[in-house]
Amino acid sequence: MPLHDSAQIAKAGKRRSKGGRSRLGCLTCRAKHVKCDERLPVCRRCERLRLDCSPHWTQDHGTRSSLRILPPQTLQPKRRIVAHELGPALQDNHIQRSDDDLQWTIFDELSGDTVSTLFLGNTDSVSGTMPQWEHPETPAQTTATFLRGEEAMSCIATQSSSQPLPTINRLALPSTELLVHGGPDGLILGHEEFGALRHYQDEFCKVHTSKTLAWSFPVLLLEKASHSSLTIRCAVAVSLQDLDMRRRANGFPPSGATEVMHQPARTVDHIEALATFYFQYVYLTHRPTINKAELLNLSGAVVRYLQASSIVEALTRPASASATAMSPSLRSFLSRLLLWVYREDVYATGYGCSGKVARYFSERPKLIRRMGVISRPMYQLNWGTRYPTEQRLDDVFCAQHLDMLVRLIELESEITEFGWSTMGSDSTRTSTANSPHIEEKMSRIELDFSATFQMITMPDDNYPTSVSSLVQGVAVFVTIYYAWKLTYHRIAGMPEDKIQDVLSLLMQAVQHTIPKIQLKDLQRALLVAVMETRNPIHKEWIMSKLEPRWKAILSSTLDRDTRRGRRTTIWTLHECASDINGNW
Incomplete structure (x- = not known):
């Protein structure tokens, strides 16, 4: 409750x-x-x-409008004509820019050059001002008042306490109605878009979370942000993109429907803004080719937003010292959402785009860890009485794993920066000052979470069936840790016997993660393992677990590096993935 x-x-x-x-x-x-x-x-x-x-x-006091499925004879949504069909002039006329309304991204894989350019071009208006939530009694046509910093935080906290966010009944997709605040006319989805929301809950979430899907954070995010038609559109876009990538992998043509019409946002709250940033990261980092310039612009936009709103400081300030009456559920949820945005930015730095959000939080390590503590009871506070008892128990046992995840994100950020600094310069491998600092961090992680590492080394018959899912969750974090430790050992020039010792620990942990092997962090861990293993059986097994996109990139990169006589690293793989011409 x-x-x-x-x-x-x-x-x-x-x-x-x-x-x-x-x-x-x-x-x-x-x-x-x-x-x-x-x-x-x-x-x-x-x-x-x-x-x-x-x-x-x-009880929901707001005005809710139905999100309806179109009848069969009109299932296909109206399609925007792309640039190559009418030319750039007509396309620019379609997007009416306004100083009063925030024009958000156009998710359109068919016209890749326009993806997120409108959103990223308008981020100054987001970062400089913090719009007020629209009051329930205020007409939808009224222009929102723009506030700054702490004043905006106070307004958002007050509105969230008096007006609970509407829900969508845990995405009851078998039904034919989805409730969402989407303006006076609501938000109408075609059959394919509605199916994309089902795919979002049933398949897309598997790539991003190891938690039980029905109670996972991506599903909760969509429920908490259901007052925003913009967020629903973004969720549909990333889900359709994921569906198209699976179609390509299976030899089917893309649907041609991964586009979402732009939505002017009269009012922006923290949930809507951060959710949009998160979906932007997911969309840009899961395209067939990665545009580093777009990722860099997005990272800068998030930092400007964080600085203008002071949301990190407001969330981590003790409740007794805060003048705003923010509910514990909202505070915990926003802290977790910020952690997910931070994690996506760190993931994007692997493509060499120098994440500004990662650097922003690396300068504030105490704040980011404080956010992890605040977000611990997030599921219990926001799911309420619907949250099953077994899930509550899992959260209690996994509380330290969340702390470990925060530390792993910090470690990943530093190793990534260290790795890119050594690219193309062998002389810097032994003279980089970051090496002792990173090694100290790894030692602290192994010491502070020693019980977590010991769970993986115990024989399987010591675990009853009731805790098998807990062991799988633990194995995910341990595998990710050893993958980054292995990466660091390789780029720091450690002895080969140490590298092989870490590799054996990684392979021991990854065998417990088979049901969750589709997680993107585990996929990257498998990439590290397959590049280091000398065992052909292990290599064949790992290749069978990789998703088609990474398998194609890996095969192409290995052939290219073999001809050039150099070792393949995780950085060269990301370099190939970010090739805007798709030369891999």
Whole structure:
């Protein structure tokens, strides 16, 4: 059950001394027209009768519009004509730029040059101002007031406490209706787009999270951001892109539907803005060829947004020292969302685009770790009473794994920067000052999370079936760690016997991750392993687990580097992937 500010909870917890029905009773008692005994977290009546108690704050007070499936005869959505069909002049006329409205990205794989250029070109207006949430009583046509910094944070926190975000019922995709705030006319999806949302929940999430899909963060993100038609469009875009990549891998032609029409955003809150940044990273880093300039511009846009809104400092400030009444659920959710944006930026630095967000957080290590602590109860606070007990127990056991993930992201950022600094210059391998610092960080991780590493080294028969999923989750983090340690040992010129020792530990951990092998971080770990292993059986097994795109890049890069007489590294693989001409 979502938690709200302490004043509201205290008010809801008091019993009325006067007669009549409780004004703030639970929705279950209201429906029966009986008095509600408001003892949190559930009322006494619902507890006694074993009813599903729905607190009054879960009622959605906003205006919600339906997202409808078009009838079969009109399933195909209207398609924007791309640049090569009408020429650049007509295409520019289609995109009306406005100083009052923020024009966000056009996700269009068919006209790759226009992807995100509009959004990235308008980031100054995002970074310089922080728009206020539209008040429920304010007409949709009213121009939003623009606020700055702490004032905007106060406004957003106040609105989030008094007006809970609408939900979409955990993406009940088998139904024919999806509730979303999308303006006076709502947001209409065609059959293919609606199927993309189903793919988002059933398949796309597997690449980005090791948690149970129904309760994973990508699904929760879509629910929390369901008030934004922009966010729904972005989710549809990245899901359609993923579907097209799978079609190409299987020899089928692309759908030609990975485009989302631009959406002017009159109001922007932190959830919508950060979710859009996250989907931008996912879209740009999963294209057939990586455009480093676009990633660099996006990274700069996020940093300007963080600096203008001061959201990191506001989230990590102690609640008692904050003048804003932000609910614990919102605070925890925004902290986790920022961590995901940070992780995507670090992932993008592997393509050599020098992530500015990664550098921003590397200068604030205490803040990023504080955000990890704040985001620990994120699932319990936001899923509320719907959250299953077994998932709550998993979160308790996996709390230290979240701390380990934050440390791994920091380590990945430093090793990536160190690796790119050694590219093309053998003389810097032994003179780089970062080496002792990175080695100290790795030693601290192994010491602080020694129990986590020991779980992987124990025999399988020591684990009951009930904890097998926990071991799989642990193995994911351990595998990622050893992959980066192996990467560092190689670029730092460590002895070959040390490299092979780390490789054996990596292979020991990865055998527990088979059900989660499609995770993109594990895919990159497999790339590191296949380049270092000398065992042909291991190499064949790893190649069978790689996704088609990386398999093609790896085969091409290995052939090229063999002809040139040089060793293939993770950096040369990313260099090939970022080749804008697709020469791999």
